Amino acid sequence: MVKICCLGAGYVGGPTMAVIALKCPDIQVVVVDITKSRIDAWNSDTLPIYEPGLDEVVKQCRGKNLFFSNDIEKHVSEADIIFVSVNTPTKTRGLGAGKAADLTYWESAARMIADVAKSDKIVVEKSTVPVKTAEAIEKILTHNSNGINFQILSNPEFLAEGTAIQDLFNPDRVLIGGRETPEGQKAVQTLKAVYAHWVPEDQILTTNLWSAELSKLAANAFLAQRISSVNAMSALCEATGANVSEVSYAVGKDSRIGPKFLNASVGFGGSCFQKDILNLVYICECNGLPEVANYWKQVIKINDYQKSRFVNRVVSSMFNTVANKKIAVLGFAFKKDTGDTRETPAIDVCKGLLGDKAKISIYDPQVTEDQIQRDLAMNKFDWDHPVHLQPMSPTTTKQTLDYKKIYDSMQKPAFVFDGRNVVDSEKLREIGFIVYSIGKPLDGWLKDMPAVA
Ligand SMILES: NC(=O)C1=CN([C@@H]2O[C@H](COP(=O)(O)OP(=O)(O)OC[C@H]3O[C@@H](n4cnc5c(N)ncnc54)[C@H](O)[C@@H]3O)[C@@H](O)[C@H]2O)C=CC1
């Protein structure tokens, strides 16, 4: 029986391994982690992350061919294929701080693999890493190898949170990069055979190592760039009376552009887009390509601009001060159907409002009060380390808001600021609210307020 061990029981390692176990009953999958509480949660009824459909998949295979364990060394030494899906946060100190990827966790995983391995292994980069990381990992592994053969593969993950299980069941593509040697190609075929249990072969792409590593950074940069492009348009829409939803629809109808990922918002969040673009920027700079670095940097700058533009709108609409005004924030995670708050734009918006002395009450059915308090107290880039555990998933209670009742209980004028274009603005206006929706023609009230930067 082929044995797989995955280092890192997080948002990627957990769901990905659960789906491999479900689709490959002939393979034994063990997920290990340095954080004991995470493993305990994976073995309990309350999984450490919320992801639609995940509970069912885990329940079907846990204890059969899917296991979660703290005994890292045992399972690494027994495995034929080792996936490494550990954190690769942005460096907070030293060379490349604020941009480069911090490979501390990756390096310690590689050293541990080299130490405990007693048989040949395929080591798979699942984490998102800088292009050329495999070369460094290869050096660490082979330097201490005692004659054991290690093949490194790059197999980046493209799932999105909130749809992870669907994405894993029906991926647009699976990407595997390996060395162009006979041994490298044999390892590629071994991993390909795992995915071929459920993914059509023509959707399993094989490339060289560096193309696979770079394709992951490129895909996230292209996706984030679409959002920054539409968000840049949203500012122009507000200035001109155009409607960003109509513009997106018209633009997306061009089959060369396509309709997806063109929703204007208060800015993209999540653990990866910013981190991976900063990493790309750093790699460009290190390779003597400042123009290319600046091009991608602009995607982040527009995202920051969009978040502060939103805060400025709120403040300027309310007579240029929100001091002591009570503001309810509905939703805190970085997108729907997740409890993940890493790099959520809500943090910047809330900090912006708090900076202006607003009194804010935050509610998100997937995020605990504890987590919100921690996020608002944390420094930039500190969130993506193993010590910082994600919240347990509370049970979701779907609530429908009674806006008329809310309106009646509020001080007037009463405002709604929609950072995701999800409310029915016409209905709310009928009730009496002044409504701001990103990129939509402005309410008379907002038009008369001072321009915002
Ligand atoms: N979250 C997402 O949607 C996606 C993330 N990625 C990438 O996947 C990687 C992991 O991301 P997440 O799963 O979100 O992170 P995460 O923080 O949820 O999980 C990482 C886990 O690795 C564990 N860990 C750290 N060092 C370890 C070691 N030496 N041995 C064993 N376990 C160790 C941590 O305790 C943590 O539980 C990152 O490189 C990220 O960029 C890629 C695609 C999607």
Ligand SMILES: O=C(O)[C@H]1O[C@H](OP(=O)(O)OP(=O)(O)OC[C@H]2O[C@@H](n3ccc(=O)[nH]c3=O)[C@H](O)[C@@H]2O)[C@H](O)[C@@H](O)[C@@H]1O
């Ligand atoms: O490498 C990763 O971590 C993953 O990053 C993203 O996935 P994720 O961050 O989980 O979620 P997305 O659906 O991409 O949303 C990211 C952010 O962009 C925002 N967004 C998305 C789409 C859109 O049209 N507008 C918009 O503002 C979302 O609200 C969210 O804040 C990518 O979509 C995945 O392919 C990738 O694997």
